[in-house]
Amino acid sequence: SAVISQKPSRDICQRGTSLTIQCQVDSQVTMMFWYRQQPGQSLTLIATANQGSEATYESGFVIDKFPISRPNLTFSTLTVSNMSPEDSSIYLCSVVGGFGETQYFGPGTRLLVL
Amino acid sequence: GNSVTQMEGPVTLSEEAFLTINCTYTATGYPSLFWYVQYPGEGLQLLLKATKADDKGSNKGFEATYRKETTSFHLEKGSVQVSDSAVYFCALKPGDKIIFGKGTRLHILP
Numbered sequence: 663s664a665v666i667s668q669k670p671s672r673d674i675c676q677r678g679t680s681l682t683i684q685c686q687v688d689s690q691v692t693m694m695f696w697y698r699q700q701p702g703q704s705l706t707l708i709a710t711a712n713q714g715s716e717a718t719y720e721s722g723f724v725i726d727k728f729p730i731s732r733p734n735l736t737f738s739t740l741t742v743s744n745m746s747p748e749d750s751s752i753y754l755c756s757v758v759g760g761f762g763e764t765q766y767f768g769p770g771t772r773l774l775v776l
Numbered sequence: 777g778n779s780v781t782q783m784e785g786p787v788t789l790s791e792e793a794f795l796t797i798n799c800t801y802t803a804t805g806y807p808s809l810f811w812y813v814q815y816p817g818e819g820l821q822l823l824l825k826a827t828k829a830d831d832k833g834s835n836k837g838f839e840a841t842y843r844k845e846t847t848s849f850h851l852e853k854g855s856v857q858v859s860d861s862a863v864y865f866c867a868l869k870p871g872d873k874i875i876f877g878k879g880t881r882l883h884i885l886p
Contacts, residue, residue: 704865765810767820
């Protein structure tokens with residue numbers, strides 16, 4: 663299995679500001695994913711981040727709002743830009759481990775935008 | 777297309793009761809199936825998985841069997857505890873991306 667840590671674990675931010683979330687994995691992985699979980703909801707995939715290439719965004723998510731960096735095989739960042747209260751969610755980092763069939767999740771970053 | 781349908785919650789049971797959370801799926805090919813659990817204030821943890829038909833995944837007293845004929849992966853536990861209170865997500869992985877159900881919130885009363 664993979665051990666994933668995220669920083670910060672939670673934050674309260676003002677409308678119009680930006681927050682960068684860090685994700686660190688204890689082993690090298692090819693594919694990293696960023697998800698959003700709105701209150702009481704299931705997970706929604708924001709983007710897939712592969713090292714050495716631009717992130718691939720899902721429908722409804724754009725790079726200007728959620729820029730992603732993937733500088734190496736163990737680290738990625740997600741920035742939530744120009745935040746509004748609708749961005750209040752849990753943001754989770756995820757990687758595929760093992761033989762490629764199991765997906766592991768970080769503890770999440772709980773964001774509240776006022 | 778690929779999708780997961782799981783029973784809506786919340787499900788409320790007394791301690792030591794038998795638990796079933798239904799999950800059915802629609803998929804092409806032979807996806808891997810998973811149950812994840814999210815305890816209050818935490819991220820998702822893999823609970824169990826099955827990668828082919830008739831496989832049984834088990835962990836912490838929970839079990840689920842990959843039933844291709846009924847396209848189901850129901851989660852069961854013989855005797856639940858208060859500490860099992862959480863949200864449970866059924867998921868399938870037909871390719872690179874995992875697809876989640878909407879989650880079922882479970883409350884166990886002492």
